[in-house]
Each structure stands twice: as C-alpha cells, then as structure tokens.
Amino acid sequence: MKEPNSPDSPLAELCRQRGLKLTGQRRTIAFVLSDSDDHPDVEELYRRAVEVDPRISIATVYRTVRLFEENGILQRRDFGGGRARYEVADGDQGDHYHLIDADSGRVIEFENTELDSLLAGIVRQMGYDLVTTRLSVVGRPKAKGGTRD
Amino acid sequence: MKEPNSPDSPLAELCRQRGLKLTGQRRTIAFVLSDSDDHPDVEELYRRAVEVDPRISIATVYRTVRLFEENGILQRRDFGGGRARYEVADGDQGDHYHLIDADSGRVIEFENTELDSLLAGIVRQMGYDLVTTRLSVVGRPKAKGGTRD
DNA sequence: TTGCAAATGATAATCTTTCTCATTATTGGG
DNA sequence: CCCAATAATGAGAAAGATTATCATTTGCAA
Numbered sequence: 001m002k003e004p005n006s007p008d009s010p011l012a013e014l015c016r017q018r019g020l021k022l023t024g025q026r027r028t029i030a031f032v033l034s035d036s037d038d039h040p041d042v043e044e045l046y047r048r049a050v051e052v053d054p055r056i057s058i059a060t061v062y063r064t065v066r067l068f069e070e071n072g073i074l075q076r077r078d079f080g081g082g083r084a085r086y087e088v089a090d091g092d093q094g095d096h097y098h099l100i101d102a103d104s105g106r107v108i109e110f111e112n113t114e115l116d117s118l119l120a121g122i123v124r125q126m127g128y129d130l131v132t133t134r135l136s137v138v139g140r141p142k143a144k145g146g147t148r149d
Numbered sequence: 150m151k152e153p154n155s156p157d158s159p160l161a162e163l164c165r166q167r168g169l170k171l172t173g174q175r176r177t178i179a180f181v182l183s184d185s186d187d188h189p190d191v192e193e194l195y196r197r198a199v200e201v202d203p204r205i206s207i208a209t210v211y212r213t214v215r216l217f218e219e220n221g222i223l224q225r226r227d228f229g230g231g232r233a234r235y236e237v238a239d240g241d242q243g244d245h246y247h248l249i250d251a252d253s254g255r256v257i258e259f260e261n262t263e264l265d266s267l268l269a270g271i272v273r274q275m276g277y278d279l280v281t282t283r284l285s286v287v288g289r290p291k292a293k294g295g296t297r298d
Numbered sequence: 299t300t301g302c303a304a305a306t307g308a309t310a311a312t313c314t315t316t317c318t319c320a321t322t323a324t325t326g327g328g
Numbered sequence: 329c330c331c332a333a334t335a336a337t338g339a340g341a342a343a344g345a346t347t348a349t350c351a352t353t354t355g356c357a358a
Binding site: 021023025026055056057058059060063082 | 334335336337338339340345346
C-alpha cells in the first residue's frame, strides 16, 4: 500500500482517475501544468519540466500533452505563431475565452455568461448542439492617457 | 497596348488598388480566389491555380497568399488539420463566423449582429478596441426524429 | 523599347510535430 | 517483495507545412 503523503498534483490525480498509467514523467508534466496559469507551448512546457526532472525528453512532452488532450485534461489552443499552446481544461462550468493584446501579444482570459448563452442559442437555431467554442478576439489597448507596454 | 476587355477579377482589381505589382501569377491566384466561396488551403489553391496556368509554382502561391493577407485582401483561418486555410476578407460590414460540423467537418458560415455588438462591448469594457474576432464553434447535428449512425 | 527592381521557380532549409525502435519503468499477480 | 508482461520513454529520424535562397524572368515606368 502507498501512504498518501506524496502529494500528487490535481492533474496527476485526474490522470490516475482516467486510468492512465502514472509514470514519473507524467507526474512531472502534470505538476508543471497544475502549477501554470498561462498558456505554454510544448517548448515552454519542456523547459519547465526539465527544471523538475532533467532526464525528461521533449518527445514525451509532446506525447503526454496529446494524451492529456485526448482525455479531456488539457485543451489545445491556437493563438497564432505556429505552435500549439495548452491550458488545463475547464471543469463543467462555463467556458472561458481569450482576448489577445495586439501590441504585446499577451493573452487575457475572460468569461461571459451572456456570450455563452447567445452562442448556444445561435448554434441550436442552426440545428446543432454546441460541442466546443473556439473564440479569441484580438484587441488594441484604448489609448487613454497613460501608455502601456 | 492592352484593351480593357480582359476582365480582371475583383481581387485582381483590389490588388492593383493596393499598389501591388499585378503579375500573371497574382492575377491567376486572385481569379481563383474570387471564384471560390469556400476555405481552401494552399495545396488546394495551388491545384486550382494550375488548372488556369500550369507554369505556376506552389512557392508563389504561398508567397501570394501571405502578401494578400498582409494587405487585408485575404484572411487566414485555422480549422485544425495543421494547414492554414484562406478566404476573401470581409468588407467593412460585419464579420462572419464559422460553425464546424463535428461529424462531417464541413464549415458553415454565419453572421449575427447581436454577437457582433456583444463582443465589441465586452472588449471595450476591458479597455480595448476590437481588431479581429476569431470564432469557430464546433457543433453536432441535433438528432431530430431519425437515427444517426 | 530598355533597364531596373521586384517576382518567380526550383529546391534547400526551417520549424513543429509525429514516428521508430531499442531500452526502461510500471503495475498486477504470485 | 520480485517477475514478467506490457506500456512508456529517449534519442533521433521522418513527415508535413511553410519560408528562405538564388539564379532567371517579368512587370512597369521613363
């Protein structure tokens, strides 16, 4: 038996719940992801994972990220720039969306229930059930007195 | 001299209006694009262009598509599948959005002014001016009476 | 028509992601 | 606790999409 004093990250728990074999590398990647609140690409994820476990390979990061996506643990995003980026999948509550700062490239998350239901309504009216929404808006900061980097 | 009875496509006209050099290849690609009402990728565009002018190179299609995008003539889209897809940019009126059929992968365009203004409002409230909206929803056809395989 | 700058074609190079395969690690059963 | 079956990993090759290179050709203004 294993005592519960090796505190697995929330995502590692999820990994186990889905019946996925919990290897050291997956534990590491799950930890790194649980620890991130941004939208890293694989290269960045690999950098962070190596900090925790230097013997990890980038091939494993690619494999794991794909596995997690297929199991609903991660969501893949495309913000341009040619590389896929990842974030922890939302729970059962409302989706969230992304505003991309046109100047800095920074990604800002937002939620909006009115938007949720409007989209669901539009899709329903077209004869479909909504499965996924991919929405990112690009915006330029309103010049309002101060400057912004 | 050339008489004005070789009717350039609308996109070729636009190309000229932007001060871009109007080469034979660009004329061909512009024609093919004006003739398309779907969302072809570069490979598909190349296939269609070769039908019109067999001496065109795929490198030129890549270059032209990028040039047109930089000049606001085309919009690049990502519907998954690893290849960029292109469509003629909207005029000054409302954007349009995309519903992707989860079963067939077909892309269905739609417009919605309520959505337009809701998005603009949200973005404004966050301190930004809306530049671009990238929205595609994935939906599954509602089973309505009959069975579905 | 002529010349020059820019575009093109063919292909090499680059970049991201997936695949291959020999080696290693995990997990369940004795 | 140990073993074997089985799946995961590492390293690098391979694939797929896109961009860069460079010699040659072409559009366009004078």
